[in-house]
Amino acid sequence: MNANQELTRWLEMATRGLSPATKEQVRAEIEAHYADAVGDYQAQGKTIAEAHQAALADLGDAPATARALRGTHQAKWRYVKAVAISLAVLLILPLLPVIYNISGSEKLASIVLRLTLLFSTLYVLYSLKVLLRLDVRPVDRSISFVIWCVIIADGARVLFWLLFNQPAITETAARSWWLAAPFLVKVLDLAALGGEFASGIALFLLGLDLMKVKNRLYGLRMPLCLLLMAVGCMEVGFITAIMAEAYLAAELLSAFGFLSIILTFALTSLLFFRAAYRGAAPPLRTV
Amino acid sequence: MNFKGSLPLLILRTLSAGPNHGYQIAKQIKQLSQGILDFKEGTLYPTLHGLEQQGLLEAYEMEEHGRTRRYYRLTDSGRATLAEERQAWTRYAQAVNLVLEGAA
Numbered sequence: 001m002n003a004n005q006e007l008t009r010w011l012e013m014a015t016r017g018l019s020p021a022t023k024e025q026v027r028a029e030i031e032a033h034y035a036d037a038v039g040d041y042q043a044q045g046k047t048i049a050e051a052h053q054a055a056l057a058d059l060g061d062a063p064a065t066a067r068a069l070r071g072t073h074q075a076k077w078r079y080v081k082a083v084a085i086s087l088a089v090l091l092i093l094p095l096l097p098v099i100y101n102i103s104g105s106e107k108l109a110s111i112v113l114r115l116t117l118l119f120s121t122l123y124v125l126y127s128l129k130v131l132l133r134l135d136v137r138p139v140d141r142s143i144s145f146v147i148w149c150v151i152i153a154d155g156a157r158v159l160f161w162l163l164f165n166q167p168a169i170t171e172t173a174a175r176s177w178w179l180a181a182p183f184l185v186k187v188l189d190l191a192a193l194g195g196e197f198a199s200g201i202a203l204f205l206l207g208l209d210l211m212k213v214k215n216r217l218y219g220l221r222m223p224l225c226l227l228l229m230a231v232g233c234m235e236v237g238f239i240t241a242i243m244a245e246a247y248l249a250a251e252l253l254s255a256f257g258f259l260s261i262i263l264t265f266a267l268t269s270l271l272f273f274r275a276a277y278r279g280a281a282p283p284l285r286t287v
Numbered sequence: 288m289n290f291k292g293s294l295p296l297l298i299l300r301t302l303s304a305g306p307n308h309g310y311q312i313a314k315q316i317k318q319l320s321q322g323i324l325d326f327k328e329g330t331l332y333p334t335l336h337g338l339e340q341q342g343l344l345e346a347y348e349m350e351e352h353g354r355t356r357r358y359y360r361l362t363d364s365g366r367a368t369l370a371e372e373r374q375a376w377t378r379y380a381q382a383v384n385l386v387l388e389g390a391a
Binding site for chain 1: 308309310313314326327328329330332333334336337340354355356357
């Protein structure tokens with residue numbers, strides 16, 4: 001492979017996933033950069049082959065550049081999608097009783113609720129990581145913790161509905177049935193229960209860790225931290241109340257938890273709207 | 288030396304001397320730091336484009352030796368950000384020095 005082919009291959013890898021216009025702009029910019037570097041190396045006494053090799057090495061890793069370019073050029077579109085998803089949650093949650101009334105199926109309404117919360121939570125959390133960019137380290141671990149807990153809890157609840165045509169036992173409060181339940185029922189119920197309890201703790205920790213980032217998230221960082229901690233407390237409280245068979249407390253916590261979730265998505269829609277409108281503001285320093 | 292995170296600040300500082308294109312920006316950072324701050328030049332462009340999206344830089348194109356070059360210059364907002372970040376960096380460096388000297 002000659003030097004030009006190597007550069008073309010590097011550029012193809014580095015600009016993968018970008019829009020044609022951006023791709024063309026980046027290619028032109030890096031080609032000019034490369035030509036200057038080759039010229040300078042030749043002026044320093046390197047042969048043409050050595051100059052090409054050194055200039056290509058200076059550009060570095062093409063996949064890493066591609067990731068960084070996509071992060072920069074697709075960030076705005078991601079924030080717009082995060083706004084749309086947050087707003088979709090705000091629309092879908094109040095529509096659940098309508099879905100239930102029209103279809104007459106509690107199963108359908110419950111599965112729609114769980115899948116909506118699962119996918120929207122994953123997308124919003126990942127968008128938050130993109131928004132925080134270099135400042136993501138303080139929350140990286142707690143975001144991953146939340147993601148896995150939510151996948152386990154909601155995945156188990158959806159599977160339970162699909163397999164057994166009823167909500168997980170923790171919602172029916174049929175604790176005696178638990179003792180006689182077959183193995184798969186026990187596993188799924190435990191995953192739903194444990195996953196939800198752990199996701200409550202994970203959300204609380206994420207709220208605490210988010211206080212440590214330097215990015216002020218357009219002045220919305222503190223309300224977001226408080227809401228995440230509130231949702232976490234409600235989830236832990238709800239599961240504890242269910243386990244203690246304190247059903248009135250569980251109903252109350254469930255209602256407040258639902259309200260906190262709606263407020264959280266309202267806040268994330270505002271946060272990502274600001275990010276899309278004003279551009280992300282990564283911190284400039286590592287300190 | 289790994290200086291991940293400070294590249295935007297170094298770019299703003301380099302451009303405070305006047306508009307320039309990517310290759311010269313990279314070269315100046317390396318020269319001014321006497322080669323200590325070495326980085327992969329491919330990563331310069333996402334950072335430049337990010338700063339442009341934030342309104343801290345402005346880009347314009349110019350014909351140079353039959354090739355269209357993309358130049359960058361600081362905006363007023365970029366100049367203000369540079370002043371703030373420079374102060375913050377100086378305070379940080381002083382604090383680290385105080386600890387290092389105290390520990391010696």
